[in-house]
Amino acid sequence: MKKTFISLLILLQSTAFAQTKNTPNLIPFVKPIIGTQKMGHTFPGATVPFGMVQLSPDTDTLSYEKNGKYNPDMYRYCAGYQYDDRTIVGFSHTHFSGTGHSDLGDFLIMPTTGALQLNPGTANNPAGGYRSAFSHANELAEPAYYKVKLDDHNITAELTASNRVGFHQYTFPASDQSHIILDLMAGIYNYENKNVWTFVRVENDTLITGYRQTTGWARTRTVYFAMSFSKPFYQYGSQNNSKKEVYRGFWGRFDQAHNFPEMAGRQLRAYFDFKTTEGEKIKIKFALSPVSTEGALRNMRTEIPHWNFDQVKQESQSLWNKELSKVTVEMLNADEKINFYTGVYHAFLGPTTYMDVDGSYKGLDQNIHKANGFTNYTTFSLWDTYRALHPLFNVLQPKRNADMVQSMLAHYDQSVHKMLPVWSHYANENWCMIGYHSVPVIADAIMKGNAPFDAMKALEACATTARHKSFDGIGYYMEQGYVPDDKSSSSVSKTLEYAYDDWCIAQMAKKLNRMDLYEEFSKRALNYKNVYDASIGFMRPKLSNGSFKTQFDVLSTHNQGFIEGNAWNYSLYVPHDPAAMIQMMGGDKRFIPHLDSLFTMDLPDKFFAETEDITRDGIIGNYVHGNEPAHHVAYLYNWTTQPWKTQDRIRMILKKMYHPTPDGLGGNDDCGQMSAWYIFSSLGFYPVCPGSEQYALGSPAVKTASIQLENGKVFTIEAKSQSDKNVYVQKVLLNGKPLTQRYITHTDILNGGNLVFYMASKPVKK
Incomplete structure (x- = not known):
């Protein structure tokens, strides 16, 4: 009896600790x-x-x-x-x-x-x-x-x-x-x-x-x-x-x-x-x-x-319970619940703390600095994480995300080049991947009202970084409106990503009433048009003399002007202007079949031979989920007359690319980006364009979800008639009122409330 009582007492103490303050x-x-x-x-x-x-x-x-x-x-x-x-x-x-x-x-x-x-x-x-x-x-x-x-x-x-x-x-x-x-x-x-x-x-x-x-x-x-x-x-x-x-x-x-x-x-x-x-x-x-x-x-x-x-x-697992419970979900089965919370876990592994308990850390200049009023972070894989991870932090971890921005601004101050981080860790800039993707992280925070820092200084840092002519083809980009392929590798990818980053700068400038910067970077944001070849319907590398490259293969990833993708993937990368992109590519009549074929085509063997970090099990057709440039692509149907295809594709990707097994990720998790995609898509919406307040609607995989916001409010999601077959959305109510657009806003979430999806097995094709 005594042993039983002691065992029961230990169990009750353990359970009480794990569920302190009603934390599951x-x-x-x-x-x-x-x-x-x-x-x-x-x-x-x-x-x-x-x-x-x-x-x-x-x-x-x-x-x-x-x-x-x-x-x-x-x-x-x-x-x-x-x-x-x-x-x-x-x-x-x-x-x-x-x-x-x-x-x-x-x-x-x-x-x-x-x-x-x-x-x-x-x-x-x-x-x-x-x-x-x-x-x-x-x-x-x-x-x-x-x-x-x-x-x-x-x-x-x-x-x-x-x-x-x-x-x-x-x-x-x-x-x-x-x-x-x-x-x-x-x-x-x-x-x-x-x-x-x-x-x-x-x-x-x-x-x-x-x-x-x-x-x-x-x-x-x-x-x-x-x-x-x-x-x-x-x-x-x-x-x-x-x-x-x-x-x-x-x-x-x-x-x-x-x-x-x-x-x-x-x-x-x-x-x-x-x-x-x-x-x-x-x-x-x-x-x-x-x-x-x-x-x-x-x-x-x-x-x-x-x-x-x-x-x-026990204390460290309690910390994890606190963070994991910022979003509580009910899924269709235990496996999906494991996928979801392991995704949250992976998303919250980084960026990582980089300072002592007294705030001291080594800076990019190799001198000792002290983080005053913020936690200094490192491990910024920004080419990956600007897309969904940092937007997720603006929902679930706004204080941390603001500190991450301040860490980026400290990096800028310590940089002899006066540049924001590209891929940095442990007081080093690795210059890995392309773009200046601190910019959308900063823009997303400012545009969503999560900017307890000097926003004007942040804007100036973004503009200065974007004008750095000696960095990775930016000088050519500024002079010619595109990165010439004979002057800089990955030329099309750079042009497209710079144009999006520039759009982000323009949005910040407009909000902060810097109309001079707004006009400058709004014009640069249109540069994506300069690498589109209407004769073939794809983005295509252009030479410094203004002509398109002649030796060109839309499926190849080798020396074709792209990085971690091909012309099929990157021709869909205009997140800041998808409606104009669709019209540029021929409207619904041409664009929808093009997007359909991305998910159904068979890639030639040479594609895999060229791309050592991709295996066939990480690909659906020519859609490479493990490579981030495609992460927004399934949501592009929302800008067409067939949005139900977004709903079908999202639920398919969730099933094919994520499993509760050791091989359960269809590509590198990339410091939490793959997991952030899963979290957003399971909840039923996704930030196609960070720097915008909008989240494109998809098809939720949750039955119910409750997001505990740092402002004390709660945003709940419910999918009525949810099942593996009922992947199509019949209607959506926000706080009891029908949504007439295919997105919700960050303000909708921060205000708290209830988002209800009505699900069925057949699409609404009106």
Whole structure:
């Protein structure tokens, strides 16, 4: 009876904690393992919403080069983990979620037993190193918690995290040879000379500090750490594996040092030895800082001042419940509910916090700055995330999104070029992808009234960035009204994306009464017309002499003027003026069959041969859902006389591209953009044109949804007669009144209220 009472008490306490203040427990509906197989490039490890630490297993560490050439296998390991792998190398503290490029993987820790090994071994020969086999049967991934058994060492690994601190808990067997390895060589996007320098300092028998400076995708990146053990180690050492460096100290050469308190080098691994009893737990707190080891230690002592692993897990999962419950839904089945909340989870992984608890961070100028009055963020994959992720934040995370804009403006202030970020992380600009897509993020915030910052300064930063003639063909674009293909690659894509960004600047300028800028950028926003070839009905690369390129293939993605798409995809990219685009392309009579065929045509084999990051299972016809330029395309029927086709296409894409399985994403999640598309489309509307107040209507997949807004109001969505067959919308009521247009506005949402869709199995074709 006593045991039963105690068990019941524990259960009631756990349930009460999970549902504090009537917050539902949504943790069971999040499966971080989704997207870890094939192209999703997500990670399954422990992190908190927008956290600086992403503590996750790495299943391999590959070299950037293989036989002197680029190693294509690197692409599989953008997040460090691939579901099909059968060994774990260790657990590192920084990871991208869903990107198409690799970096990070800092400070890999691996617990081992038996004879000390200081190399990772290989997947084919795991016994030749410290890595370990594992089974998915002994693996558990939840928000803020990861657990796995390391079979070769008989160690159970558990991970949780606060914002800036990773918390490890390793349950060891009885052994006089138990080790914790700290590998500063390991990383994602490895190649020779990636490590500029690494340093480890043994402060005492439980505290280690140091840093890692790398060059790679980010050209210069320094991360500091503080590492604390729950139990003193009885000895320690290091090995420097550089072939070119020999280090000498007071006691001679120490390319392998034992109990030496300061370790430094480019290719460094350290180890810490323990004697353990059966079932003994060794815990590690590992804090990061962009500024200093002192900052890392302060972060650790502030966020996790104790050794209660379960408490941190519980508190961090409570943070996730709070964020997940900003939108509560009922779906047709449990699988779709898992898809939805895993989508919210992935959407809230980044951008990531980039500052110490006192607000200090390293800026783009490599100096130390302090974020006054805002949280500084990094990891801006803007070519992807301006489309739906940041608009989603303006609904669900407006305060955070405003802070992200302030982070972008700080980046601008620190830039010697006076440019807003393009693709930035860890105080670096990577110059990855095209466009100046900080602009639509800033415009969307300003146009939707979420601008607790200097909006006029933000407008000036946008205009200055857009006039930067030396950047990526902008000078040609300004002079000729398009980017010439013989002067700059991806010329058509750049022209189209610049034109949209310019429209965003014009809208901000009009709202802020800068009519000079409004006129300048409204004119530039029409430049999309300059690359349309009416004779073939497609956007087409144009040369600097004004003629169209003659060698042209509308299906090819190789040297045809486009990036991550072809003429079929990009000819539909005019999000700021779809009605005019449709008329330009021949009106409904020509446009609707063109759009229909995008979803039904068969692509030739050469398309897949040219595009290494696309697999056939991520494509519907020529519609490539994993590549963002197509994300708005299914909604374009709303600007025609056949809007019901938007409804049909949306529900089809939701079913085909998202599944509650490891391979459940039909492309890179791209820092949450794929997930944001799913969330919006499931709710029944989508931001076709960020920078506008409008959300195009689609076909909701939810039965009901309730959005808890930061202003205290609630916006609810209901789909009457919802089913897998009833994908067509018969009518829509907003607050009891019929909608006469095919969109709702951001103001409609912020005012709170009720949006009701009436669903049926046949379309309304009036």
